[in-house]
Amino acid sequence: MKFSATLALAAAGSLAAAEHNHRRGHAHHHKRDVATATTVVDEVITVYQLDGTPIPVADVCKGIKDGDYKWANGAGPAHACDPVATSTSVSVKAHQFLETSTSSAVPTTSTVPTTTAVPTTSSTPTTTSTTSTSTSTTSISTTSSSAAASTTPASTGISGGTGLTAPFPDGELSCDTFPSDYGAVALDYHGLGGYSGIQYPTMNALGTLVQSIVTAVTGQSCTEGAYCSYHCPPGYLKSQWPKEQGATGQSVGGITCTNGKLHRTNTEYDTLCIAGVEGITVKNTLGGTVSACRTDYPGTESETLPLEVNPGSIENLANPNGASYFFWENKQTSAQYYLNPVGFGADKACVWGTAAYDLGNFAPMNMGVGFSDGTTYLSLFPNKPTTDAQLKYNVKIVGDVSLSCSYVYDGTNGMYYENGTPKSAGCTVGVPQGGSAQVVFY
Incomplete structure (x- = not known):
């Protein structure tokens, strides 16, 4: 039996600056802790991730060498950073992690393109990683982001958001139905069935904390046990997040798929969206x-x-x-x-x-x-x-x-x-x- 092993990078991102500037201290640090997926496949695929977004092993190894990242369990897979490993996948055991080095005075984030063994959003440069040498493609125009402004509104694949005041019918909608009739706005460009993000949790033995989280990538969906986050119209925020949050500070949000049906996770609100x-x-x-x-x-x-x-x-x-x-x-x-x-x-x-x-x-x-x-x-x-x-x-x-x-x-x-x-x-x-x-x- 062979497995796909995802090695995740945890970074605090740039919200340290947000907390500094929100002088009353009501902002928070976003802790990006991501778990791994274990899937039976014909070959072993190794993917290094930040917040569920894969990054190349070459950049991971450079980050470890420079002291920006470290192996959370104290050691990485054997030969992971050998010269050949920068262009080919390495067979490793699942549930190994990367995190930012604690020696840094400020949080760091990944600054490298993504790589994944499954399709990713078409709006970012991607590389496909298999057991052979990687190839790369890009789908963002090579025009610099400082290029002249467009004179027409952008077209993006955002739809829905009707029924803002309609109570959500727990246990009635199939998990493959996006709840656009109950205020949620479908973000089709993410490739997650309209959702803004999907998390697959592993609970602790008592079921009171989320021990680890696998973050969905493009092509995956809101399936059994998943927390499925969604967008709301301008001025509104999603109302749904479970009481059971991450054991190490990870946040979890959205509705959940249980027994094939969608359910609220925060019963204090009947609607999926609430006004700010x-x-x-x-x-x-x-x-x-x-x-x-x-x-x-x-x-x-x-x-x-x-x-x-x-x-x-x-x-x-x-x-x-x-x-x-x-x-x-x-x-x-x-x-x-x-x-x-x-x-x-x-x-x-x-x-x-x-x-x-x-x-x-x-x-x-x-x-x-x-x-x-x-x-x-x-x-x-x-x-x-x-x-x-x-x-x-x-x-x-x-x-x-x-x-x-x-x-x-x-x-x-x-x-x-x-x-x-x-x-x-x-x-x-x-x-x-x-x-x-x-x-x-x-």
Whole structure:
């Protein structure tokens, strides 16, 4: 019997910066802990992953050599980093892991293309890994992300979202039916049957904690025992996440497939989508679409939830109420968005990306929003340490704000400003309950 072995990389991502800028401490660190899949196949396939997104063994080995990664169990598979292993798969035992080195003062993330033995989303560069030498293809245009903005809205494969107030019928819909009639928005470009992310959990012996998680890749589906996360319309957040969360800080979100039918995991809410705190919008005065991609949290914690802001349009931001939304280790949580270069739709921007493009998790700017104790906190800050890329348009926050906060690109460099004072780490405003604020792209 042979197995496919997936070696996972755990990284905290860039939310350290979000917590720093959310001065009331209501943001959280996204811990990306991913488990492995064990599948009987004709040959052994080894895949190294970050948040369920595979990465090449060559880059894994370089990361280990440079001290960026380490083997979680103390040692990697024999000969994994021999020269031949950088281009061929290696037979290993399942359930071996990679994680970021604890010697680093800040969390690190993978900065390499993905590789997988199964199909991946068509909007990111991919390589196919088998027991023979790998070959590579790319499906993103080679045009730089700093290219001239598109003058028309992007086309992306986002549909559904009707029936926002309709109670979800537990145990009635087949697991192969996406619940688009109950508020959920289908994201077909992810290739997960409309879902934004799917997690296959392994529970502890008591069934009270999720011991490990396998994250679905393109072509997989919401099957028995899976947690299936979904997107909601602008200004709304998903209401479903189970009480049983990760034993080591992993987050789990979505509805679940049980006995072939879809069920809620959080019975406090009858509907799949709930409104965020109102009053926070984003406006695009540029000539092309801007994709603001929100982290799927609780869930896979990848920036897969799209908000496409087309030229001349205004959209609501999903602003979670910290007192009633998901708690991580007894702490309130907020929402994080990735602001992408102009001219890219969600199918290119709101996916797990690579360092070759300033898109997705490599987008130049982060935006945090959350409500706590009568105040919404709204932040703009660089996507450090993931990337040094700069957004090539301006951003400002206007409205009922406690101070001025903006980002200005002068054609060569970009800088954040708080009340007119340069702030390289970004800036945060407070918006009182009942007030409003708008993030403007210009």
